[in-house]
Amino acid sequence: MLSATQILECKGKRKIAQITAYDYGFAKIAEAAHADQILVGDSLANTMLGYKSTQSVGMNEMLIFTAAVCRGAPNTHVIGDMPYRSYETPELALENAKKFIDVGASSVKIEGYKPEVVEILRKNNIDVCAHLGLLPQTATSLKQVGKTEEEAERILKEAIEMDQCGAYAMVLEHIPESLGERITKAVKLITIGIGGGSHTDGHVTVLQDAIGINGGKIPPFATKFCSVFDVAKKGIEDYVKFVHEENF
Numbered sequence: 157m158l159s160a161t162q163i164l165e166c167k168g169k170r171k172i173a174q175i176t177a178y179d180y181g182f183a184k185i186a187e188a189a190h191a192d193q194i195l196v197g198d199s200l201a202n203t204m205l206g207y208k209s210t211q212s213v214g215m216n217e218m219l220i221f222t223a224a225v226c227r228g229a230p231n232t233h234v235i236g237d238m239p240y241r242s243y244e245t246p247e248l249a250l251e252n253a254k255k256f257i258d259v260g261a262s263s264v265k266i267e268g269y270k271p272e273v274v275e276i277l278r279k280n281n282i283d284v285c286a287h288l289g290l291l292p293q294t295a296t297s298l299k300q301v302g303k304t305e306e307e308a309e310r311i312l313k314e315a316i317e318m319d320q321c322g323a324y325a326m327v328l329e330h331i332p333e334s335l336g337e338r339i340t341k342a343v344k345l346i347t348i349g350i351g352g353g354s355h356t357d358g359h360v361t362v363l364q365d366a367i368g369i370n371g372g373k374i375p376p377f378a379t380k381f382c383s384v385f386d387v388a389k390k391g392i393e394d395y396v397k398f399v400h401e402e403n404f
């Protein structure tokens with residue numbers, strides 16, 4: 157299992173492959189496939205529970221899924237994604253981050269510019285992955301973020317401050333490639349892109365997009381490597397036929 161320190165040491169040497177997973181079975185598969193890190197994203201609101209917004213899940217759901225992933229991937233660095241409103245104050249963030257660590261997560265992720273949250277978690281020896289650019293918990297549009305020079309400068313400044321506060325990694329979601337490159341060069345932490353261009357220190361993808369679990373459309377910046385939907389559909393069709401033809 158890679159520690160946050162070992163992940164930091166990969167900067168400039170090799171890329172970090174992060175993927176989301178939410179349950180025991182797929183965590184096992186991700187570990188067998190040597191993913192560097194598994195993110196139990198609050199995207200499980202969408203991918204696993206069918207909600208429109210990540211605001212629809214809280215600590216209860218996140219801890220159930222995170223514990224399941226930790227049981228399936230005991231030798232992989234698992235990141236617990238802190239849900240909407242679970243880190244509104246530094247004290248609340250600490251209380252909830254501890255719960256992720258207690259169920260087996262190696263670090264936690266928070267969205268947005270929150271240096272005071274990173275500080276309190278670091279003081280308590282909890283490793284933190286930041287997340288800038290498009291912030292699904294609070295975004296009102298899915299448009300790319302940081303397109304104007306002014307906005308790019310702001311995000312760069314926020315990234316540098318979060319780095320100085322001690323975050324070991326940072327997801328950069330849906331930003332221009334040039335901004336992904338500027339941030340990656342300006343910080344010592346590991347940048348993890350998702351629609352962040354090709355210059356980040358690593359990449360994250362949503363499991364359902366990468367291996368085609370839910371069918372339907374995937375975001376423009378995602379790549380589909382296989383279709384579990386098609387394989388599983390065929391398997392279930394064969395099963396239904398097996399039963400209807402009285403072969404059991």
Ligand code: KIV
Nearest residue numbers: 176197198199327360
């Ligand atoms: O919840 C999630 O899956 C995420 C990734 C998109 C980074 O936050």
Ligand code: NA
Nearest residue numbers: 197198199237
């Ligand atoms: Na998330």
